[in-house]
Amino acid sequence: MSEPEEELEIQALQRELDDAFATTRPRPPFEDELWLRMQSSRPATSRLRDAIAGFLQGIREVPAVPAAAVAALLVVVIGAGTVALSGLGRGGGGASTATQYNGSAPNQLTAGTFGRLPTPVFNSSSKSATAPNVTAGGQADLGAAQLTWTGKLDLTISSAPVFRYREPTTKDADQFASALGAVLRDRPSGFFGMYTATDYTLKVRRTVQSPPSSPAYFIFASATMPPVEAAGAGPQDLADIFLAQHSLSPQWRYTVSVDSTNDPVRVRYERQFDAPGYGTAYLVDPNGNRYGLEVDLSANRPVVVSGLLPTNLDQADYKIVTSEEAIRSALASSVAAPAASGAAVPAIQLNKAELVYVLVPAGDHSFYEPAFLFSGEYQMNGQTLTKRVLVPAVDPSQRNP
Amino acid sequence: MPADRPPFEDLYREYLGRIYAYVRAQVGTSADAEDIAAQVFMNAYQAYERFEPRNTTPAAWLFRIARNATLDHFRAQGRRDRLRRTIEHQPSPEGDPASQAEERIQYRALLAHVAGLPERQRDAISLRHSGLQFDEVGKLMGCSEDAAKMLYHRAVRALKDAVRKAEA
Numbered sequence: 001m002s003e004p005e006e007e008l009e010i011q012a013l014q015r016e017l018d019d020a021f022a023t024t025r026p027r028p029p030f031e032d033e034l035w036l037r038m039q040s041s042r043p044a045t046s047r048l049r050d051a052i053a054g055f056l057q058g059i060r061e062v063p064a065v066p067a068a069a070v071a072a073l074l075v076v077v078i079g080a081g082t083v084a085l086s087g088l089g090r091g092g093g094g095a096s097t098a099t100q101y102n103g104s105a106p107n108q109l110t111a112g113t114f115g116r117l118p119t120p121v122f123n124s125s126s127k128s129a130t131a132p133n134v135t136a137g138g139q140a141d142l143g144a145a146q147l148t149w150t151g152k153l154d155l156t157i158s159s160a161p162v163f164r165y166r167e168p169t170t171k172d173a174d175q176f177a178s179a180l181g182a183v184l185r186d187r188p189s190g191f192f193g194m195y196t197a198t199d200y201t202l203k204v205r206r207t208v209q210s211p212p213s214s215p216a217y218f219i220f221a222s223a224t225m226p227p228v229e230a231a232g233a234g235p236q237d238l239a240d241i242f243l244a245q246h247s248l249s250p251q252w253r254y255t256v257s258v259d260s261t262n263d264p265v266r267v268r269y270e271r272q273f274d275a276p277g278y279g280t281a282y283l284v285d286p287n288g289n290r291y292g293l294e295v296d297l298s299a300n301r302p303v304v305v306s307g308l309l310p311t312n313l314d315q316a317d318y319k320i321v322t323s324e325e326a327i328r329s330a331l332a333s334s335v336a337a338p339a340a341s342g343a344a345v346p347a348i349q350l351n352k353a354e355l356v357y358v359l360v361p362a363g364d365h366s367f368y369e370p371a372f373l374f375s376g377e378y379q380m381n382g383q384t385l386t387k388r389v390l391v392p393a394v395d396p397s398q399r400n401p
Numbered sequence: 402m403p404a405d406r407p408p409f410e411d412l413y414r415e416y417l418g419r420i421y422a423y424v425r426a427q428v429g430t431s432a433d434a435e436d437i438a439a440q441v442f443m444n445a446y447q448a449y450e451r452f453e454p455r456n457t458t459p460a461a462w463l464f465r466i467a468r469n470a471t472l473d474h475f476r477a478q479g480r481r482d483r484l485r486r487t488i489e490h491q492p493s494p495e496g497d498p499a500s501q502a503e504e505r506i507q508y509r510a511l512l513a514h515v516a517g518l519p520e521r522q523r524d525a526i527s528l529r530h531s532g533l534q535f536d537e538v539g540k541l542m543g544c545s546e547d548a549a550k551m552l553y554h555r556a557v558r559a560l561k562d563a564v565r566k567a568e569a
Contacts, residue, residue, distance in 0.1 A: 363532025
């Protein structure tokens with residue numbers, strides 16, 4: 001077996017291991033059985049103390065609660081504490097209940113609830129917390145460049161939400177396919193499954209660790225896929241209709257871009273996240289390209305549809321770096337002088353910066369973390385190119401090194 | 402309870418599955434895995450007041466307890482004897498209520514191969530695929546991050562060989 005083949009085999013095995021560990025769970029009643037055993041093993045006084053402490057912590061997180069209201073609520077918490085003595089329910093009573101729900105409104109948790117976060121890896125050769133990823137839009141990575149910052153980045157926020165999802169399972173993928181009316185045909189390596197419907201094949205994929213890629217579905221139309229009929233409709237209308245017909249319309253915030261320069265025409269629904277105090281921030285891949293859902297149309301027929309597999313998101317606020325720190329990180333890859341080889345090192349002015357979100361895979365839970373995307377245009381061989389630099393936004397104290 | 406320490410139940414709900422999978426990959430039966438996972442969380446519950454989140458992550462803390470509990474399990478029973486007994490007397494899947502109840506284990510054969518690896522290789526794979534970073538794996542195993550990576554990659558190759566041999 002050749003080395004690349006062996007490497008592929010190892011990667012497939014690693015994906016199987018990921019899946020094996022993510023799907024191996026105790027029988028369902030075990031979780032509650034054990035929790036009740038643990039509760040009943042504790043002295044009643046300590047359970048009451050925890051219930052009150054958890055409740056008071058919740059109160060501290062609400063600004064300017066009137067004293068009378070606190071007094072009234074204390075009466076309630078003593079009652080709640082008494083209930084906790086029974087060993088039933090959530091003994092803590094705190095504010096970090098992790099009930100999940102679908103769609104565009106993630107579950108708000110308390111600050112730092114996810115603990116220290118994994119650091120985004122923008123470049124497979126570097127895992128440094130400050131090492132930025134430098135890419136040239138539409139071109140290969142140019143590597144070394146003399147970077148300067150001439151733009152304006154006035155941040156008025158000191159924290160931003162981080163979103164977390166539990167890694168989907170084979171069962172989730174099967175349910176997703178089943179809701180579309182597709183039937184399982186195979187479980188090819190690297191995918192939860194391959195499914196078929198009347199006029200298309202569906203593949204569902206888990207989170208890819210490297211390069212980071214969100215869990216996704218792919219619809220490949222068969223020759224029998226009919227065109228979308230709608231008089232006078234443009235590509236976006238056609239894509240909207242197809243998605244609505246298949247209950248695949250995005251449940252998250254997005255903007256749409258249409259690329260009609262080639263066949264197929266690409267209709268892209270670019271996902272955004274809400275960052276309170278800042279506005280909306282796009283989801284981007286490690287190269288700074290926005291993504292979310294894409295419908296490729298040829299002669300009004302959807303030929304390929306690829307989108308994010310729906311996941312439930314939890315949300316928690318994390319401290320982020322200042323504008324100055326972000327700019328410093330972005331310029332960290334700059335070189336002061338021409339490379340040793342004597343090759344010309346382009347001098348590039350970065351003059352735009354925006355808050356974005358990037359996927360950070362982390363085993364059975366993965367994160368969408370804020371980052372800063374710096375960019376600037378430059379000329380090379382008569383072409384205008386865009387240089388992009390991504391740097392993590394979450395404060396290093398909140399991240400694993 | 403310090404403000405930066407989450408309620409224990411949050412940790413419990415978040416990590417029970419991962420800890421169980423970690424233990425299950427190393428022991429022969431789901432019943433043993435449940436016993437050890439229960440012991441892990443009982444111990445963690447008792448010790449939670451002493452847990453200091455500034456010094457370690459909840460994941461590293463819980464996996465340290467789980468690792469010690471698993472090692473204790475093997476020490477008490479004798480791993481070799483236990484494996485032999487498991488192989489010789491393990492009831493068929495149909496006859497084992499715990500196995501029947503454990504509907505969500507989909508990679509039984511693969512995990513059996515993991516369980517058959519040498520202790521440190523098994524540990525490296527189990528910790529890594531339970532979601533720990535290599536630096537955390539290294540700390541738990543008493544080695545550097547680089548050594549943990551090397552050990553892990555050796556373990557995956559050994560696992561690949563074992564799987565291939567079994568399929569041949």
